[in-house]
Amino acid sequence: MGQVLDEEELGSLLHLSCVVSESLRFEPAVSTSVTAYMTKDVKLKNLWLRKDDKFIIQIRHLHMNPDEWIEPHRYIPERFDQNSPYYLTPKGEKRNPFSFIPFIGGKRVCLGKTFADLTMKNTISGLVNSFNFEFSDEKYKTEWPINNIQVNFQVPMPV
Numbered sequence: 001m002g003q004v005l006d007e008e009e010l011g012s013l014l015h016l017s018c019v020v021s022e023s024l025r026f027e028p029a030v031s032t033s034v035t036a037y038m039t040k041d042v043k044l045k046n047l048w049l050r051k052d053d054k055f056i057i058q059i060r061h062l063h064m065n066p067d068e069w070i071e072p073h074r075y076i077p078e079r080f081d082q083n084s085p086y087y088l089t090p091k092g093e094k095r096n097p098f099s100f101i102p103f104i105g106g107k108r109v110c111l112g113k114t115f116a117d118l119t120m121k122n123t124i125s126g127l128v129n130s131f132n133f134e135f136s137d138e139k140y141k142t143e144w145p146i147n148n149i150q151v152n153f154q155v156p157m158p159v
């Protein structure tokens, strides 16, 4: 079995980090936020949100936004490598930090984010070092089951 790497060693594996990020962009484990409701009236630029208005954040749609991602429907880990042209938007600009939010962010950020990140990197590196993988069926190269986690409750939006 492959050795377990410590946090520093995992952090030095740039391509592994890019693969984990691109996997979470391409097929987010959680594709929408929970439903949140406003606790008071708030104006966000030209958008008014009134007290008790409800909203969800479509994580999957943000991750496929063609204004922010070059060829969003292709799996390209180098998007997360600062030295790659794919690191930028199609216009060659810096990406909006909210274009990639697999763990949401701000006050509602996932509490298990760091644990999940380290576990994914450790598990993937251990498996890849220990086994050779092949597809049990060629069709899985282009299709896979729909992942759709839905959380069915409402939370107040802290403002």
Ligand code: HEM
Binding pocket: 028, 029, 030, 032, 033, 034, 035, 102, 103, 104, 107, 108, 109, 110, 111, 112, 113, 115, 116
């Ligand atoms: C790849 C793995 C994971 C992903 C993509 C993920 C994603 C998310 C997202 C998007 C939310 C925000 C939901 C919302 O407010 O709309 C969330 C919340 C949360 N996550 Fe995770 N999560 C992951 C793993 C974990 C793990 C391993 C734990 C615990 C060990 C965890 C604990 C939590 C908790 C407690 C919250 C609620 C935070 C709050 O309401 O303030 N998550 N997660």
